[in-house]
Amino acid sequence: MSAALPRSEHGSRVPGWYLPEEPAKEPAGVPAPEQVAVPPALRGEIEAHLAAYPERRSAIMPALKAAQRHYGWCSPQAIEAVAAVMELTPAELEAVATFYDMLETEPRPRERHDIFVCTNISCSLRGADALYEALLAATEGQESLNVRSFECLGACELAPMASIDGSYVGPLQREDIPTLLDDLAAGREALPDKQLARRPCADPAAREPAPKKGSGSRTTKLLFAGIDEPGLATLAVYRSRGGYEALAKARAMSAAEVLEQIEASALRGRGGAGFQMGKKISFLPKGAAEKYLVCNADESEPGTFKDRELIQKSPHMLIEGIAIAAHAAEIERAFIYIRGEYERQADILEAALQEAQQEGLVGAPGGEERPIVVVHRGAGAYICGEETGLLDSLEGKRGNPRLKPPFPAVQGLYQGPTLINNVETLATLPRIIAMGGERYAQLGTETSTGTKIVSVSGHVRRPGNYEIELGIPAREIIYGLAGGPPEGREVKCWFPGGSSSPVLTAAELDLPYDFDTLAKAGTMLGSGAIIVVDDATPIIDVALKVAKFYAHESCGKCTPCREGTRWTQKMLERMAAGEATPMDIEIMASAQENIIGNCLCVLGDAMAMPIGSIVRRFRAELEEQIESARQRAQGAVA
Ligand SMILES: Cc1cc2nc3c(=O)[nH]c(=O)nc-3n(C[C@H](O)[C@H](O)[C@H](O)COP(=O)(O)O)c2cc1C
Known part of the structure; x- marks a missing residue:
């Protein structure tokens, strides 16, 4: 999370608030609009953001970003300006600004x-x-x-x-x-030459020699074939390739018929939990007050970069998927929450959305067409990928997870029933409608149907996104497609579903890559991000990286997560510094067990599960590393 507002020389966050020697000030409240001179361009920008949301608070993040661009940082003046236009108190805005990494609450040089x-x-x-x-x-x-x-x-x-x-x-x-x-x-x-934006094609196979025949490689483009076509991000090219035909087909069907197709496909969520999308839709109350659809494009699980590539190359596929889902669930308003760092992708998405809105394929705020679709840019916080943290963030609050139940399908955005799905899940819908749910379900395995985009990174020769049919052996992905570890190296371990998934070893490379097999093996498919670690990497370094990340990203709301993640990081740092004994492994392992299942959301578990798996699978190596670090430390002292 970002640093707090700069303290005054007296150490008080609000200068002079409690110091008796300072003259009394008016209590902080909503500044009267006429007292604050808000530059007209900034006022106009904030008012445009306000018009995009049914509830004013949701415009806080875009408004703060606009003020930050104008003033250089979220200065007290910037906050006052936003407060005046939005009719909120500066304190409400500060509370939000101090949560997000990308909102700067300390002055910065203009030319930086x-x-x-x-x-x-x-x-x-x-x-x-x-x-x-x-x-x-x-x-x-x-x-x-x-x-x-x-x-x-x-x-x-x-x-x-x-x-x-x-x-x-x-x-x-x-x-x-x-x-x-x-x-x-x-x-x-x-x-x-090294700019992502300038790469003609991010297909790894195009950058590196293709795997040799017989190496077990498969095609990397199945349902998403054609995604590398130049210009596909534009409506004209997308349409010329059959884009939006699935939406027309869906709209010619009733909502219930579209839902039937989604249910028949047995499509499971591609964002992490693997819950069936059709079931989720069926949980939404029928004929209730306004329902919402939220597309989770926060993509911050380490090792995951598939949604970024999908949005960058084929934003209309996502927009079409959103429109299909909205039709099936009878939803009139949708938001795409995209992580703040994906600025370029958000620009591409907004441009595509504008085209789709102009053509009446989806609606814009204030317009007649439905569903209304709005792109909402995040501001740097991993926890906002968690669906309820995301909802709070979208409501203009700090991204703290909520207690579940109630689940978002019952009480989500603005307390209304809300369908939340990942980018890839939604982007798959046009294919499902085009080919039919049952045919889709014939791909993959019985309980993990279809294809999945797998992001492969770490110690492989061809890191990149690969579309695979679910159920193929993991070895085919890691070696056949991604080329395996560099010359002379072997796989030590691999995370099958992002850094929050328990690790597997080289002995488990032949496991079918699907939701249920991986769950049975004690891990998870998660977001489909395979991170490969080779045998030259000390396992303690891997554990420390994982712990540090989750300690940094814990929102601090619940104690087992806040304290447990930091404490685990410190334990591992002590081990690496030669200040621990093998007994500390035991203590660390039992701490992980006390985190799992005891937090509001699973961020704490997201650290405890991989750390627990590292202890179980690499205890001997950890002991060795603790011992050699101790000897090094003692040698240094002597
Ligand atoms: C700590 C945490 C971070 C998460 N990050 C993401 C994310 O970045 N993107 C995503 O789609 N889902 C993420 N999820 C899963 C979401 O909570 C939610 O299950 C998902 O968006 C539902 O979409 P799906 O059913 O299509 O997978 C995260 C979950 C947790 C607990």
Whole structure:
């Protein structure tokens, strides 16, 4: 979470609020609009955001972002301006601003370059930590360069990568640093050859030699075939390839008939929990007051970058899917909550949405067409991927998860029944309607139907997104498609569904990659993000990366998560520093058991499950590493 507002020299957050020697001030409240001079352009922007939502508070995040762009940061003046236009108190806005990483609550130089180096697990496995240190050293003392280590930015195929003034760049090597700094100093685009935006095609097979015949490779494009076609993000090209025909077909059917097709497909959610979409829709009360559809495009589970590629290349496929889902569930208003770091993808999505709205395919706020679709940009917080944290965030609050039940299908956005689905889940609907639910269900396995986009990263030769039929052996994905670990290396372990999934070992590479097999093996398919770790990587480094991430991202609402994640991180740091004994492994393992199932949402579990699995599967190696760290530390003292 981001830092709090700067404290005054007296240490009080609100200067002079309780210090007797300062003159008394008016109590903080809603500033009278006439007292605050809000620049007209900013006022206009905030008012436009207000018009996009049925409830004013939802415009807080976009309004704060607009004010930040105007004033350079979320300064007290910026907050007052937003408060005046939105008729809220500055305190309400501060509470939101201090939660999100991308809302800056400390002054920043106007002319500053942001270099955010991803040091999360997939980038770290490919040298991000050393790169970050080298960048820090090379930029020391340069105030105009803001070099920060960042959590997963959702572009692990570029690892190690960085976001430079919002543009994704990678893979980065230390040798790139001088050119990068020269580019920034000269006001040029940074490392143009390494910009994600300039890649003609992010298909990994197009960058690296294709796997040899007989290596067990399969086609990587099945239902999403054609996604690499240039221009597909435009309505004209999308339509020329049959785009929006499925929507027309769905609209010619009744809502119940469309739902039947979705149920027949047995499509399971692609965002993490794997819950059947058709069932979720059927939980929504019929004929209730306004219902909502929310597309979860927060994509922040480390190792996952499929939604980013889908949105970037085929935003209309998602919009069409949303319109189909809205028809099946009889919903008139939809929001796409996209993570704040995906600025480029959000721009592409908004442009596509505008085209679709102009053609009357979906509606815009204030218009007649339905469903109304609005893109809502997040501001940097992993927890907002969790569906109830996302809902709070969309309502203009801090992204704290809610107690469940009630589940969102009963009481979600603005307390109304809400259908929440992942980007990939929704983007699959046009194919399901086009081919028929039953035919779709023939793909994959009986209980894990269809295809899945798998993001493969870490120690593989061809990191990237691959579409696979569910149920193929994991070995085919890791070795056949992604090329396996580099020459001379073997797989030590792999996360099958993002960094929150319990790890599996090389002995489990032949497991069919589907929801139920992985659950039986004690892990989960999750978001379909496979992170491969080779045998040269100390397991303690992997555990520490995982713990650090969840400790950083815990929203702090419940004690087992807030304390447990930090405590686990500290334990692992002690182990790595040679200050622990093998008995500490036991203590750490039992702490994980006390976190699992004891938190409001599963963020705590998301750390405890992989850490628990690492202890179970790699205890001997952990013991060895604790011992060798102790010897090193003692040697250093002697
Ligand atoms: C801590 C946490 C983070 C999550 N992050 C995401 C995310 O980034 N994207 C996503 O689609 N689902 C995420 N989920 C799962 C959502 O809560 C929810 O199950 C999902 O959006 C439902 O969509 P689906 O049924 O289509 O998978 C997360 C869950 C948890 C507990």
